[in-house]
Amino acid sequence: MPTGIVGEFLELKEGTDADVLAMQCGDFYEFFADDAELVADELDLQVSQKSSHGSSYPMAGVPLSELTPYLKALVERGYRVAVADQYETDDGGHAREVTRVVTPGTLLEASDDDARYLATVVSGDGGSDGSRRGGSGDDGPYGVAFADVTTGRFLATVVDDRSDLRAELYRFDPAEVLPGPDLRNDDAFLGSVREDLTGSVSVFDAEAFAPGRAAHAVREQFGAETADSVGLDSTPATRAAGAALAYVSETGAGVLASMTRLTTYGAADHVELDATTQRNLELTETMRGDADGTLFDAVDHTVTAAGGRLLREWLTRPKRDREELDRRLDAVESLAAAALARDRLRETLDDAYDLERLAARTTSGSAGARELSSVRDTLALLPALAEAVEGTPLADSPVAEVIRRPDRDRARDLHGELAEAIAEDPPKTKTEGGLFRKGYDAELDELIERHEEAAEWLDTLAEREKRRHGLTHVTVDRNKTDGYYIQVGKSVADEVPEGYREIKTLKNSKRFVTEELEEREREVLRLEEARGDLEYELFEELRERVAEAATLLQDVGRAFAELDALASLATHAAGNDWTRPTLTESRTLSIEAGRHPVVERTTDFVPNDLELDDERGFLIVTGPNMSGKSTYMRQAALIQLLAQAGSFVPARSAEVGVVDGIYTRVGALDELAQGRSTFMVEMQELSNILHSATEDSLVILDEVGRGTATYDGISIAWAATEYLHNEVRARTLFATHYHELTTLADHLPRVANVHVAVDERDGDVTFLRTVRDGPTNRSYGVHVADLAGVPEPVVDRADRVLDRLREEKAIEAKGGSNGGDGGSATKQAVFDLSTGSFAGGGPASNGADAETGSDRAETGSDRVDRSAGGTAAVEEDRSKEDRSREGRSELDTETRAVIEELADVDVAATAPVELLSRVQEWQERLDGGD
Numbered sequence: 001m002p003t004g005i006v007g008e009f010l011e012l013k014e015g016t017d018a019d020v021l022a023m024q025c026g027d028f029y030e031f032f033a034d035d036a037e038l039v040a041d042e043l044d045l046q047v048s049q050k051s052s053h054g055s056s057y058p059m060a061g062v063p064l065s066e067l068t069p070y071l072k073a074l075v076e077r078g079y080r081v082a083v084a085d086q087y088e089t090d091d092g093g094h095a096r097e098v099t100r101v102v103t104p105g106t107l108l109e110a111s112d113d114d115a116r117y118l119a120t121v122v123s124g125d126g127g128s129d130g131s132r133r134g135g136s137g138d139d140g141p142y143g144v145a146f147a148d149v150t151t152g153r154f155l156a157t158v159v160d161d162r163s164d165l166r167a168e169l170y171r172f173d174p175a176e177v178l179p180g181p182d183l184r185n186d187d188a189f190l191g192s193v194r195e196d197l198t199g200s201v202s203v204f205d206a207e208a209f210a211p212g213r214a215a216h217a218v219r220e221q222f223g224a225e226t227a228d229s230v231g232l233d234s235t236p237a238t239r240a241a242g243a244a245l246a247y248v249s250e251t252g253a254g255v256l257a258s259m260t261r262l263t264t265y266g267a268a269d270h271v272e273l274d275a276t277t278q279r280n281l282e283l284t285e286t287m288r289g290d291a292d293g294t295l296f297d298a299v300d301h302t303v304t305a306a307g308g309r310l311l312r313e314w315l316t317r318p319k320r321d322r323e324e325l326d327r328r329l330d331a332v333e334s335l336a337a338a339a340l341a342r343d344r345l346r347e348t349l350d351d352a353y354d355l356e357r358l359a360a361r362t363t364s365g366s367a368g369a370r371e372l373s374s375v376r377d378t379l380a381l382l383p384a385l386a387e388a389v390e391g392t393p394l395a396d397s398p399v400a401e402v403i404r405r406p407d408r409d410r411a412r413d414l415h416g417e418l419a420e421a422i423a424e425d426p427p428k429t430k431t432e433g434g435l436f437r438k439g440y441d442a443e444l445d446e447l448i449e450r451h452e453e454a455a456e457w458l459d460t461l462a463e464r465e466k467r468r469h470g471l472t473h474v475t476v477d478r479n480k481t482d483g484y485y486i487q488v489g490k491s492v493a494d495e496v497p498e499g500y501r502e503i504k505t506l507k508n509s510k511r512f513v514t515e516e517l518e519e520r521e522r523e524v525l526r527l528e529e530a531r532g533d534l535e536y537e538l539f540e541e542l543r544e545r546v547a548e549a550a551t552l553l554q555d556v557g558r559a560f561a562e563l564d565a566l567a568s569l570a571t572h573a574a575g576n577d578w579t580r581p582t583l584t585e586s587r588t589l590s591i592e593a594g595r596h597p598v599v600e601r602t603t604d605f606v607p608n609d610l611e612l613d614d615e616r617g618f619l620i621v622t623g624p625n626m627s628g629k630s631t632y633m634r635q636a637a638l639i640q641l642l643a644q645a646g647s648f649v650p651a652r653s654a655e656v657g658v659v660d661g662i663y664t665r666v667g668a669l670d671e672l673a674q675g676r677s678t679f680m681v682e683m684q685e686l687s688n689i690l691h692s693a694t695e696d697s698l699v700i701l702d703e704v705g706r707g708t709a710t711y712d713g714i715s716i717a718w719a720a721t722e723y724l725h726n727e728v729r730a731r732t733l734f735a736t737h738y739h740e741l742t743t744l745a746d747h748l749p750r751v752a753n754v755h756v757a758v759d760e761r762d763g764d765v766t767f768l769r770t771v772r773d774g775p776t777n778r779s780y781g782v783h784v785a786d787l788a789g790v791p792e793p794v795v796d797r798a799d800r801v802l803d804r805l806r807e808e809k810a811i812e813a814k815g816g817s818n819g820g821d822g823g824s825a826t827k828q829a830v831f832d833l834s835t836g837s838f839a840g841g842g843p844a845s846n847g848a849d850a851e852t853g854s855d856r857a858e859t860g861s862d863r864v865d866r867s868a869g870g871t872a873a874v875e876e877d878r879s880k881e882d883r884s885r886e887g888r889s890e891l892d893t894e895t896r897a898v899i900e901e902l903a904d905v906d907v908a909a910t911a912p913v914e915l916l917s918r919v920q921e922w923q924e925r926l927d928g929g930d
């Protein structure tokens with residue numbers, strides 16, 4: 001083990017679990033050994049070598065004053081960085097100790113405006129048996145806490161199961177996640193964190209998650225009454241909250257004090273939006289991971305960082321509380337109608353600094369005079385905002401209430417105090433002097449006056465000496481080694497008066513001091529020090545007082561953020577012809593001339609109506625590829641979501657019944673990389689919707705079942721439709737290319753068909769983008785293939801195949817080996833629309849075969865030709881074909897048993913997931929009997 005400074009470094013490093021250590025050595029923070037190489041790689045720092053007892057170690061360093069940007073860069077790259085500061089020991093030597101560990105979730109100096117959360121997660125039942133590991137992931141409950149040290153936001157909740165946990169984490173997108181002891185070895189949990197989030201995972205003392213210790217931490221921080229009054233009575237939420245507080249405290253950045261308020265919330269407060277739906281609807285991130293082209297990007301006109309954060313929160317956490325939503329809508333309506341007042345309000349807000357973040361900086365002690373002057377200038381805007389609203393139509397709107405909400409008397413007092421204290425444009429550092437205004441503190445003023453007098457005496461000394469003694473070439477200056485001195489040119493150095501004492505001879509001059517000069521120098525230094533000390537002391541006192549008002553700052557900051565978010569929504573509504581939705585408790589979503597909020601910005605958009613209610617709760621949306629089905633359905637979901645964020649919506653009019661959740665399943669994302677097949681993901685998402693949606697939910701299904709063989713796909717889509725219609729009764733939009741499904745409207749009372757129309761003339765297809773009642777029977781998939789540049793022979797051939805299929809109006813299974821189109825081995829499997837099941841047979845389908853469904857048992861290896869627009873040509877290989885024929889004449893007992901079970905299944909009454917597993921079981925049994 002090396003000794004000396006490197007030894008000390010390595011020893012300190014060993015005592016911390018941080019990834020990197022920065023150790024103060026005089027005026028530098030140094031990194032040694034592996035850490036030096038790491039920071040050199042990451043931050044482009046120069047590496048030199050440090051010898052220590054015969055060995056040489058890499059070394060890199062940054063000046064003390066420049067540590068912060070390097071720290072930030074390291075932490076934002078996911079490293080946990082320990083900082084060891086140097087202090088003087090009693091015997092005059094130096095020692096060092098780790099004073100803080102900066103981690104992604106506790107970094108105060110964030111470089112962007114986004115919220116930066118630390119998340120803690122615990123499993124509700126303690127989960128100590130380990131049986132859950134890698135399991136299905138539907139257990140629960142879970143306690144979750146989110147802490148943003150940069151703004152002091154602190155939230156805790158309990159979620160029911162894995163899916164809700166995932167949704168919640170996705171929504172907050174934490175920079176750092178601390179799994180409780182019961183989750184840190186849970187592969188499924190860690191896998192989903194890696195998949196969904198960019199933040200890093202840290203391991204923290206298991207003890208901190210223990211119920212007793214966590215509850216104590218919560219009570220210490222917020223007081224026993226607060227913890228009770230906000231309803232933090234659940235153990236998992238308390239455990240998560242307590243552990244978050246302990247972690248923030250242990251990392252030692254002094255930010256714990258900014259956690260002034262605890263917010264708890266329950267599942268009933270917000271619209272359920274699972275992680276998939278948040279992703280599918282591209283609220284804050286497109287499917288490709290961009291910020292451009294998202295809903296937030298489209299509607300964001302905020303002028304402050306805090307306003308942007310709040311608007312993002314509103315969009316990702318839509319509410320169910322109609323009173324709150326109507327309040328927001330009232331505010332947006334009045335702001336949208338009062339253009340002038342709105343502009344004034346926004347211009348005023350434009351000058352606001354980020355008070356929530358400033359509050360955290362004051363409580364952590366890192367705020368300087370600049371920050372306090374920002375607090376002062378921002379507090380001054382509160383009366384300015386009140387004035388901007390006075391006498392305008394906004395005066396009677398909720399906008400005025402938002403301005404009145406913070407304690408304005410206290411804000412005025414604090415502003416007054418800061419205005420009296422802090423210099424108009426104070427310097428950046430606390431040690432430069434000039435922090436305070438004249439008149440703030442008599443003692444300081446006197447010190448400053450005396451200091452300036454003494455300095456003036458020194459400044460004018462050279463002139464006086466020249467005059468008094470007739471000397472030329474005289475200057476007075478100071479430096480570190482000589483202090484103040486009188487410098488006289490060599491030519492006149494012999495003429496200096498008595499009392500000049502020579503201290504140094506230079507090439508062309510000599511330096512002297514006098515007794516008086518030394519006396520004055522001592523005075524100036526004494527005054528300088530006294531002035532610096534007093535300024536620092538006064539500043540700390542003032543900062544403390546501002547820190548005590550952190551809650552007030554957060555209140556004012558929150559009010560400004562809300563005004564900004566509301567004004568942003570109003571600006572967008574007014575500029576884009578959006579309308580106020582009427583929120584109701586009914587099961588209605590009625591939209592007249594609705595548009596897609598993002599697509600309408602770049603396209604000449606064709607508006608469409610939508611009608612969903614108690615009698616017509618399930619729409620099957622058909623139409624050609626590319627016609628606009630997805631856009632139509634997403635636009636419905638986004639209008640619903642915008643309304644429940646308190647926003648106007650892109651429509652001529654809209655009646656929006658409040659929903660408890662929005663669920664979507666749209667085009668499969670490629671998750672093969674995560675080891676799950678596309679179809680498996682599709683089915684998991686479907687399963688989640690069928691389990692979670694209620695009759696108060698909105699469900700959007702885009703082409704469910706297309707990830708598998710057509711027969712399976714239609715069966716699943718069919719069964720899912722029935723289940724959603726009969727059991728769940730959610731408002732549903734279901735786009736499909738399986739035209740067979742459109743007949744469901746004849747069987748199920750609340751199902752209706754709509755289609756996106758096209759105009760077809762002389763073989764040319766024009767997309768009209770208009771949604772009309774009734775089904776369509778064509779997909780124009782071949783036309784789209786043509787548009788996409790598929791070679792002509794393929795398109796022509798596809799057209800001919802399609803024509804033939806249309807003539808036969810059937811799903812056709814072709815014999816494999818002869819490859820012919822309609823050769824002797826061709827049979828047909830016909831989807832029986834009245835029963836929703838398949839019948840198999842030859843060209844002249846025979847009833848007995850239809851009953852047995854024996855063809856079905858063979859479709860495991862189907863290849864599906866999707867170009868045939870909704871019908872499919874299925875090829876099976878010859879050997880299976882033969883076996884099948886033999887099987888039909890002579891069935892073994894197992895096959896017979898399977899067929900009987902199959903015949904007994906009530907498709908309408910069986911959950912699709914169960915259906916799937918039963919089909920699988922039958923297939924296995926049939927395979928076994930082969």
Ligand SMILES: Nc1ncnc2c1ncn2[C@@H]1O[C@H](COP(=O)(O)OP(=O)(O)OP(=O)(O)O)[C@@H](O)[C@H]1O
Nearest residue numbers: 599603604605606624625626627628629630631769
């Ligand atoms: N109402 C509309 N007005 C103008 N353009 C529209 C409208 N609806 C959709 N579009 C445009 O049409 C294109 C295709 O839309 P969309 O993806 O919704 O079609 P689709 O029917 O779901 O296609 P597919 O079945 O192939 O998935 C999009 O680029 C979209 O911008």
